[in-house]
Amino acid sequence: MLENTTQLSNAAKGYFIKTERFKTTYISYNFYLPLDRDKIAEFALLPFVLTTCGKEYPDFSKLNFKLNKLYSASLSASAEKVGDYQLLKMSISVIDDKYALDGEELVVKAAELLNSLVFEPSVQNGAFSDEDVRREKRKAIEHIRGEMADKRTYARRRLIEEMYKDDIYGLPKCGTEEQVAAITPESLYKAWRELISRAAICVNVISGVMPQNIFDDIKARLALIDRSGAVTVGNSVQTKSIYAAKRVEEEMDVAQGKLVMGFSAEVDPDESRSAPFTVMCDIFGGGPYSRLFANVREKMSLCYYCSASGEKRKGLIIVDSGVEDKNAKKAEVEIIRQLEIIKAGNFTDFEFESSKRSIVNSLQSYGDHQEAIDAWYTVKSASREPISPEEFAQYVLKVDRQSVIDAAKTVKLHTVYTLKPKGEK
Amino acid sequence: MMEKQIFESEIGESYTVARLDNGLTVYICEMPQFRSAYAVFGTRYGSIDTKFSKNGKPAVSVPEGIAHFLEHKLFESEEGDAFTLYAKTGAMANAFTSFDRTCYLFSCSDKFEENLGILLGFVQSPYFTEETVKKEQGIIGQEIRMYDDNPAYRVFFNMLRAMYKNHAVRIDIAGTVESIAKIDADLLYSCYDTFYNPSNMFICVAGNIDARQVLKQIGESVKDRGEVSIERVGFDEPEETDRGYIEQKFPVLTPVFSFGYKQKITSPYRRLKSKVCVELLLEIICGEASPLYKRLMDEGLINDEFDYEYFTGRDFAAVIFSGESRDPKAVAEAIKAEIASIKEHGFDKKLFSAVKCSAYGEAVRMFNSAEAVALQFTECAVCDYDLFEKLKLYKTVSYDDVLKRTDVFDDALSVLSVLSPLEDD
Numbered sequence: 001m002l003e004n005t006t007q008l009s010n011a012a013k014g015y016f017i018k019t020e021r022f023k024t025t026y027i028s029y030n031f032y033l034p035l036d037r038d039k040i041a042e043f044a045l046l047p048f049v050l051t052t053c054g055k056e057y058p059d060f061s062k063l064n065f066k067l068n069k070l071y072s073a074s075l076s077a078s079a080e081k082v083g084d085y086q087l088l089k090m091s092i093s094v095i096d097d098k099y100a101l102d103g104e105e106l107v108v109k110a111a112e113l114l115n116s117l118v119f120e121p122s123v124q125n126g127a128f129s130d131e132d133v134r135r136e137k138r139k140a141i142e143h144i145r146g147e148m149a150d151k152r153t154y155a156r157r158r159l160i161e162e163m164y165k166d167d168i169y170g171l172p173k174c175g176t177e178e179q180v181a182a183i184t185p186e187s188l189y190k191a192w193r194e195l196i197s198r199a200a201i202c203v204n205v206i207s208g209v210m211p212q213n214i215f216d217d218i219k220a221r222l223a224l225i226d227r228s229g230a231v232t233v234g235n236s237v238q239t240k241s242i243y244a245a246k247r248v249e250e251e252m253d254v255a256q257g258k259l260v261m262g263f264s265a266e267v268d269p270d271e272s273r274s275a276p277f278t279v280m281c282d283i284f285g286g287g288p289y290s291r292l293f294a295n296v297r298e299k300m301s302l303c304y305y306c307s308a309s310g311e312k313r314k315g316l317i318i319v320d321s322g323v324e325d326k327n328a329k330k331a332e333v334e335i336i337r338q339l340e341i342i343k344a345g346n347f348t349d350f351e352f353e354s355s356k357r358s359i360v361n362s363l364q365s366y367g368d369h370q371e372a373i374d375a376w377y378t379v380k381s382a383s384r385e386p387i388s389p390e391e392f393a394q395y396v397l398k399v400d401r402q403s404v405i406d407a408a409k410t411v412k413l414h415t416v417y418t419l420k421p422k423g424e425k
Numbered sequence: 426m427m428e429k430q431i432f433e434s435e436i437g438e439s440y441t442v443a444r445l446d447n448g449l450t451v452y453i454c455e456m457p458q459f460r461s462a463y464a465v466f467g468t469r470y471g472s473i474d475t476k477f478s479k480n481g482k483p484a485v486s487v488p489e490g491i492a493h494f495l496e497h498k499l500f501e502s503e504e505g506d507a508f509t510l511y512a513k514t515g516a517m518a519n520a521f522t523s524f525d526r527t528c529y530l531f532s533c534s535d536k537f538e539e540n541l542g543i544l545l546g547f548v549q550s551p552y553f554t555e556e557t558v559k560k561e562q563g564i565i566g567q568e569i570r571m572y573d574d575n576p577a578y579r580v581f582f583n584m585l586r587a588m589y590k591n592h593a594v595r596i597d598i599a600g601t602v603e604s605i606a607k608i609d610a611d612l613l614y615s616c617y618d619t620f621y622n623p624s625n626m627f628i629c630v631a632g633n634i635d636a637r638q639v640l641k642q643i644g645e646s647v648k649d650r651g652e653v654s655i656e657r658v659g660f661d662e663p664e665e666t667d668r669g670y671i672e673q674k675f676p677v678l679t680p681v682f683s684f685g686y687k688q689k690i691t692s693p694y695r696r697l698k699s700k701v702c703v704e705l706l707l708e709i710i711c712g713e714a715s716p717l718y719k720r721l722m723d724e725g726l727i728n729d730e731f732d733y734e735y736f737t738g739r740d741f742a743a744v745i746f747s748g749e750s751r752d753p754k755a756v757a758e759a760i761k762a763e764i765a766s767i768k769e770h771g772f773d774k775k776l777f778s779a780v781k782c783s784a785y786g787e788a789v790r791m792f793n794s795a796e797a798v799a800l801q802f803t804e805c806a807v808c809d810y811d812l813f814e815k816l817k818l819y820k821t822v823s824y825d826d827v828l829k830r831t832d833v834f835d836d837a838l839s840v841l842s843v844l845s846p847l848e849d850d
Contacts, residue, residue, distance in 0.1 A: 021458045022793045023436070060722070064714035068779035071786025099436055099789045101782075101820070131723075139728040142749055145678035146730065149576050253676045253847060256570035287517075288508035301563035304571055322571050350512070357515030364534035365461045370793065 001367060001388055002377070006215045009222035011230035012201035014215040015377050015386075018208065019367065023099060025107045025207035026370040027214070028091035029118055030378045031199035032233050035084050035168040041140075041175025042183055042191035047077035047090045049128060049136045049188065055120040058129070066113070071095050073110045075117075081173045082379060083236030083313030088195065089378070090118060093370065096208070107211045115214075119221045121192060127185035128192075140180045144172070151419060155258035156320055159417040162248045163262045167237065169314060197225050200233050202381035206370050233382035238315035239264040241412040249418045257325045258419040259332060263317040263339075265310070266410035271380075271387055274312050275395040276403035280411075281310035282355040283347055283404065284339060285319055289354040291338040291347065292319065302331045317411060325420050332416065342408040345401065352404065356396055363393040427644065434813040438792050440802075441636050447649040448624025452802040453639055454631040454812075456795050462537050462632030463799040466548045467528035469627075469807055470620035472600075473593040473739065474525075476658040479619045484658050487616060488607040489593070490565075490600015493522040495613050497561050498553055499529070507547040516540045524594055525738045526807050532796060537634055538642060545646040551617045553610040562605055569599050576681045576844055579673065581747070584683040584842035587671040592660040594741045622653040629802030632795035660740060664689050666840050675844035682753035684760065687838040688742040695737050697810045701784075701818045702830045703735045703744065708780040709772045709827070710763055711746065717763045726750050726759070738807075744833055753843045761836055768831045777824055785819040 003018040033043060057063035067073045073094040080087045094110035097103075122129055147153050157172060164170030174180070203218060205211065241264040267277045285292035285308025296306040306321035323331045341347060366372045366389040380386035428444045440454040472492050478484040500507045500520070511518045516533035529548050533540045572578045582597055589595040599605070628647075630639055666687050675681070711717045711733060721727040731748035750756045791797045798812070805812055 023789050024793055059719075061714055061716070061719045064712075064718075065776070065779055068712075068714050068783035072783035072790065073786070093790075095786050095789050099786075101785065135722060135725070138725055142679050142728045142730075146749055149675075149677040149681075151574050255573035256567065287512065288506075289512040297564060301560050302567075304564055304568040322567060324567065324570070350509075354512035354515075358512070358517070361515035361517065361534050365532065368459045368461050368795065 001373070002386065003210075008201065008203065008215060008219050009225075009230075010227040011232055012203075012222055012227065013381060014203045014205065014218065015381070016210050017204060017206045017373055017377060018210075019206060019373070020208045021368060022206075022208070022370055024093050024095050024370065025110070025205070025211060026091065026093045026374060027111055027114055028089055028204045028374050028378065029114065030202045030204070030381065031088040031195055032082070032085045032231070032382070033088070033195070033199045034231060035081065035086050035171060037168065037171060039191060039194075040086060040171055041179035042188055043086055043088055043195065044079035044174035045136055045140055045180065045183060045188065046192055046195055047079055047088045048140065049132055050117050050121055051075045051077040051090055052136065053122045053132055054117040055122050056116050058122045070106055070110055071100065073106070073113070075114070079174055081169065083311075084168055085233055085236070086173070087378065088199070090114065091374065107207070111211050111214045115217055115221065119196065123189055126189055128188050130185050133183065133185045133188055137180055137183055140174060141177050144174065144177050144180070151252070151254055151258055152320065152322065155260045155417060155419045156318060158248070158250070158419075159260040159262050159318065159415060162246065162417060163239075163415040169236070197227055198230055200231050200382075202378060204374050204377050206373050235269045236313040238266065239414065242414055245413040246415040248415065249420060251420050251422045253422050254419065255421065256322045257328055257421055259321045259323050259328050260417045261319045261332070261335060261413065262415045262417075263319070263411045264414045265315045265317055265407070267312045267315045269313070271392065272395055275392070276399050276407040277310060277312060278359060279355055279396060279399045280342065280404045280407040281308050281317055282359055283351050284308045284317070284342055286355060287358045289351055289358075291341060291351065292335065295338055296321070296331055296334050300330070300334060302327045302334070306331070306335070328418055336413065339408065339411060343405065343411075345405045347404075352401060356399065359396050360393045363389040363396070427640075432811060432813055434816060436789055436792065436816070440812060443640055445623065445644060445647065447647060448622070449643070449647050450627040450806055451640060451643055452627065452629045452805060453634070453636040454795075454798050454802070455634060455636050456632050456792075456798070459633045459795050461532055461534040461795065462630065462634045463530065463532045463795045464541055464544060465528045465530040465629040465799050465803055466544050467526050467627050467629070467803050467806065468620050469525065469625050470527050470616070471523050471525040472596060472598040474620065474657055475593045475596075477619065478656045478658070480654055484656070485615070487612060488600060489596045489604040490598070491608055491612065491616055492527055493599045494561065494565060494605055494608050495616055496520050496522045496527050496529075497565060498557065498613060499548060499551060501557055502547055502550050502552045507543060510543045510547070511540065514540050514543070522598055524598065526803060528803055530799070538638070541639065541642055542646070545643065548621070549648060551614065551621070553613045555610055558608060558610055558613070562608075565599060565605055566602050569597070569602055572597065572599065576675060576677050577747070579675065580681045580683045580842050580844045583671050583673055584685050584745070584840055587668040587842060588666050588685055588687045588743060588840045589741070590663060590667045592662040592741055594738070619653065619655055622650045623647055624653060625655060627803065627806035629799045629806065631798040631802070657739070662740065664838070666838055669839065670841050672843045672845055674847050677844055677846055679749045679751060680753050680846065681749050681844040682756065683745060683747040683842045684753070684757045685736070685743045685745040685840050686834050687840065688744070688833045689835070689838070690740070690742050693739050694808055695742060697808070697814050698818055698822070698826070699830065700735060700737065701815060702822055702827045703833055705777075705780055705784060705822065705827050706830050707733045707735065707744065708783070709776055710767065711760065712780060714776060714779060717759065721756060721759060726752060726756050742833070753841060757839070757841045761839070764831065764834045771828055774824060777827065781819050781822070785816065788815045788819060
């Protein structure tokens with residue numbers, strides 16, 4: 001799938017992922033910067049400001065009109081935490097030229113549009129426009145508040161905050177409301193300068209044909225920027241186990257309580273050796289065959305969802321569940337008991353094989369979704385030689401029972417966060 | 426014996442529709458470019474089918490939420506559950522219930538035939554006992570609680586409750602803790618025997634499959650269950666709404682709203698052309714390139730959560746605008762004013778041509794995903810549409826066709842539903 005890699009500049013790579021499966025071409029810009037307490041909010045806001053206006057399109061109605069004329073070309077922006085790094089993404093997806101009704105050139109136009117938005121923002125006198133910054137700040141603050149209303153997201157976020165009080169990873173991915181409020185048109189401009197000069201960059205192009213000149217254009221633009229101080233993406237600090245688990249309880253006006261448990265784990269940062277961790281997490285709380293689904297939900301009827309997810313870079317597992325307050329303790333005991341069963345090697349061959357099959361099935365399906373391909377190569381861009389989903393599937397198939405047990409033995413309860421309905425003690 | 430029809434399109438995709446002697450309709454789209462495939466086995470039976478008669482017998486009423494309950498229970502058989510069977514193939518399986526349909530689905534990158542066998546098997550083998558029904562009441566009770574805490578879901582159903590006096594669309598799809606307590610095994614069997622007859626069902630398949638083989642397998646496996654005539658008792662829904670405004674205090678920080686126009690309707694279903702015209706009209710009224718969208722954004726009245734849809738199914742139709750806003754009433758007033766202005770002066774022809782272009786692009790983009798195609802087939806099956814008709818319509822609908830559809834907006838039939846922050850926040 002990965003056809004070729006082009007060095008675009010210092011710490012900047014372009015990946016062409018050739019695939020004939022889609023009717024669209026997908027291009028993404030990905031910027032990696034180390035998480036920074038003082039700048040996290042500025043960096044997180046940038047993709048959103050940059051994709052709503054630019055020098056060429058100072059007014060977002062005109063930009064959206066242009067996207068419509070490009071047959072619903074879709075621009076997206078996101079800001080995520082990937083281990084101890086902030087990942088800022090801007091992408092465009094556009095239908096291929098052969099589907100245009102009047103022979104219009106779509107792909108090249110869309111690529112040019114994205115390039116111009118990233119490198120030629122609407123800036124005057126060393127500052128973004130006041131109006132644009134004010135609007136995007138308001139939207140970002142409302143988004144932060146909106147996430148608080150989604151109790152599942154909120155509870156997971158609170159667990160991370162509590163678990164990583166002294167670690168940079170505990171920062172909310174878009175900063176706090178106060179930090180967003182403090183952004184100025186000038187500080188945002190400074191952040192943009194830093195983004196294009198200092199971030200590790202990966203540009204993914206996923207298409208049947210490589211759009212002409214796209215990497216040359218980017219190279220030429222990056223050549224004008226001093227990137228001698230650009231960062232490279234390294235390993236993140238793994239979660240340290242603690243002796244006695246921390247407990248945090250909160251009350252809120254909700255119908256259903258939430259129980260979220262964070263565990264530390266030791267994970268080998270080498271891709272080829274991390275597959276046992278993937279399989280272990282899945283046996284614990286992946287599909288319907290998993291220990292948590294089969295026991296906490298199906299056998300004990302304690303909840304509608306109870307699942308485990310792993311973050312390899314941090315050596316972290318999160319189990320989350322929506323439970324009635326009176327059942328929370330019972331659920332917690334059962335979740336721990338299920339983990340102990342895996343540690344003792346008492347999971348069944350059925351669970352073990354089902355888990356591997358399910359992971360392989362999903363890895364084999366990656367190539368059927370442009371966004372999944374993009375996400376895969378974005379995250380893998382930090383490695384010297386990114387492996388494909390199919391190659392990782394081969395590692396998964398080789399995982400044996402003992403390596404799952406060994407991976408489980410490193411897992412230790414770190415923090416338990418409970419959200420309780422008000423008035424229930 | 427079966428009837429077969431093949432549809433072709435100009436974008437290089439084609440599909441087959443077959444009607445079996447037992448009444449089952451099958452939609453198949455071969456998409457050999459993909460690695461995986463997606464299949465749905467569905468029935469025209471959803472949460473609004475609460476009162477019906479079978480084969481001319483007296484009409485019966487069933488508890489709210491029973492279609493969804495049946496969906497959960499159908500995964501179980503005397504030998505175990507379908508998830509266990511899927512675990513042996515690695516497929517991802519799921520199901521959903523909406524207002525007018527229940528669908529069981531899987532996706533897989535391998536062993537399609539075996540997976541289809543599992544799907545055909547469990548959907549045709551109901552197995553309910555008092556004990557398993559009781560267990561499910563606990564799990565679904567937690568699912569209902571989860572939705573009780575979901576602002577988007579709550580504000581939407583509050584709006585429907587204010588909009589409809591009698592139509593069952595006003596009831597939560599999962600029912601209530603009280604209504605599902607009335608469900609027993611006999612009731613489940615009675616609903617199953619009525620609605621899970623092949624003549625009321627459909628199968629939709631898309632992806633890397635061989636259409637002939639799939640049809641052969643389905644033909645051999647789906648049993649004839651004798652003819653059934655189902656009469657769904659009407660709701661006696663008056664034209665007017667129950668209330669024009671509904672508000673609930675909720676743990677949100679920014680108010681959440683849903684603003685809808687109930688449509689006067691004279692037939693159970695809307696034709697595809699009129700749906701397409703209303704959808705284009707919505708893009709013109711408040712799409713991202715519209716003047717109203719810009720005004721609302723600039724005035725700080727909406728954010729990226731803003732959305733709109735034409736919500737229609739058997740015996741109901743409404744246009745709904747939703748989102749978060751510091752002042753939902755001002756948003757509703759601005760929408761009303763924009764519609765009044767369009768009714769009087771028409772709309773920008775350039776914008777019209779841009780939104781048509783965009784909608785065409787969206788329709789092409791759908792073929793990026795076998796899942797999207799299979800799910801769109803369920804819409805074709807329930808509403809009797811041709812999958813490619815949209816592509817043709819976006820090229821042919823005229824300015825006047827779209828302008829005419831302003832008739833769906835009657836201010837007297839509008840409803841504003843708001844979730845407002847709790848006082849102590």
